[in-house]
Amino acid sequence: MVYVRLFSLALFAVALGVAAAGIGSFRLSGEYWKYFGIYLLFSILYNHLRFISKKGKTEIEYGINYGLSLGLYAGPTGLFLFELAYRFANVLYRKLDRTADPEEWSDFFYNVGSFVIQNTVAFFLFSWLAHGAGDVHGSLYWIAIAAAALLTGFLSDTLIVVSFVLEREIRTWNEALELYKTRTPMAIAQTALTNGLLFYFIAADEWPMLVGLFLLNYLASYSMLFKAQSIQARVERDNFEKMAYTDHLTGVHNRTYMEKVIQSMEGGNEPIGIVVTDIDRFKCINDTYNHSVGDRVIRHFADTMKASCAENDIVIRTGGEEFTLLLRGRSYDDCLDFCERLRRVVEESVVEAEFGGARVDIRYTASFGIYFRTAGSVTPLASGYVHADNLLLQSKQQGRNRIAGAREAIA
Structure with a gap:
């Protein structure tokens, strides 16, 4: 100076x-x-x-x-x-x-x-x-x-x-x-x-x-x-708005954004596939390696979903290793096919990470619960999310690495 x-x-x-x-x-x-x-x-x-x-x-x-x-x-x-x-x-x-x-x-x-x-x-x-x-x-x-x-x-x-x-x-x-x-x-x-x-x-x-x-x-x-x-x-x-609605680890939307989008989509006349998914036995990954490696797996899972989704689909990290997908403009069968393709891509993927000064290859799987809300439905999206979450639990109970789905009953 x-x-x-x-x-x-x-x-x-x-x-x-x-x-x-x-x-x-x-x-x-x-x-x-x-x-x-x-x-x-x-x-x-x-x-x-x-x-x-x-x-x-x-x-x-x-x-x-x-x-x-x-x-x-x-x-x-x-x-x-x-x-x-x-x-x-x-x-x-x-x-x-x-x-x-x-x-x-x-x-x-x-x-x-x-x-x-x-x-x-x-x-x-x-x-x-x-x-x-x-x-x-x-x-x-x-x-x-x-x-x-x-x-x-x-x-x-x-x-x-x-x-x-x-x-x-x-x-x-x-x-x-x-x-x-x-x-x-x-x-x-x-x-x-x-x-x-x-x-x-x-x-x-x-x-x-x-x-x-x-x-x-x-x-x-x-x-x-x-x-x-x-x-x-x-x-x-x-x-600032993007920061408020973005998950900093993965770059996808966060739970705050989910609450906003649910309110904005209520009353809409479009079919929506509500998918709740998470990584199987994720705690074992953290316990075997560390949280840094666990974060690397979560980012890989989020990137895989973003790459698989269409432009108007919405990917949300709702907490930990759990994500919610809002699939738009598809039929129920299309949503099931999408989840099956995504499940196979995840199952066949290898995540490279650093641990203990060496490179480790990690494989993981994911389970899916999907609830399909038809066009013009009176079922609130929040209720549809609860149904999808219960279906995710069902897929876990059936052995993990699988899909459990249901569609809204048509009156």
Whole structure:
């Protein structure tokens, strides 16, 4: 962390030196303060629209670099004054909002230094390519703007990589390359187009157009952020729901989901085969080996059922080594055939597991109880599950590794 702080101070010192060197060509005029105020106002407004990515203990802010166009207009000295005021306003806001982190001032020096340095280099590149920073009508204008935007993006990523290397958040070349890849061509094009138009309006002294572009960009950014947050909230909600209804060992549905699906399917006019099944003599497997091997067998059983079921069938782990299947769109005979095929697949399978430092092959069987509820039935699914569970017990009593089935009597 000490090296990162020193690096941040070094960047700030270089930026201060660059600003001091350019003070001779800088004119502190009313026009400068006008654009200074416009940029500061909208930069502060845009601050909460920035996307923050976290890597380890470090946060990276991604957003459009508006300092590029201001730097092309005001030069290194004017840009330094702006970055100083803008970054100080950010620190003050976070202090008042109590969201500041312990490295807030180190981040302040880093941000001022890095943005002044990268935009100053872009300023000189643009001036050289466009034959003078004020030549907004030249044929090379947009080429120079694009090159400047590309250069600032590269320098920004490079300084972040150096910072991460000092923090030991990046240890390999591949990790550094992955960070460079996060900056997309679309982001660079957006930076070039926005800053190109902003500088064009400054050069033409069209400040109302400049404000209009800022407002348009703000509304577009706010709309995109709102949409992104809505999508993220929906994804998180779906993930939480999936976690609540998923068995973590096997990845199939859990008993909570079974209660939900029983309620949703009640009153439906479709035939349903309710199958309750479990692994025969599972306690012997746990006692002979251990619970880790037992879990491996349970996962194998669940994977076998998932692979055998149709897309609209439902696999539920109802507890321990017991599972419930809801077979849809089949006749009673089809359900019996399905269970028989599944029984044979399980019987013929071999589960590979590690035990005592060696590989062991485990064979197991399963018993099945199936209750078939006809279409339009008035029998509750919960009652059908109880019938299937009793039929499973019957198959166990008859010797295991077999199927016991019954169908609902048709009135």
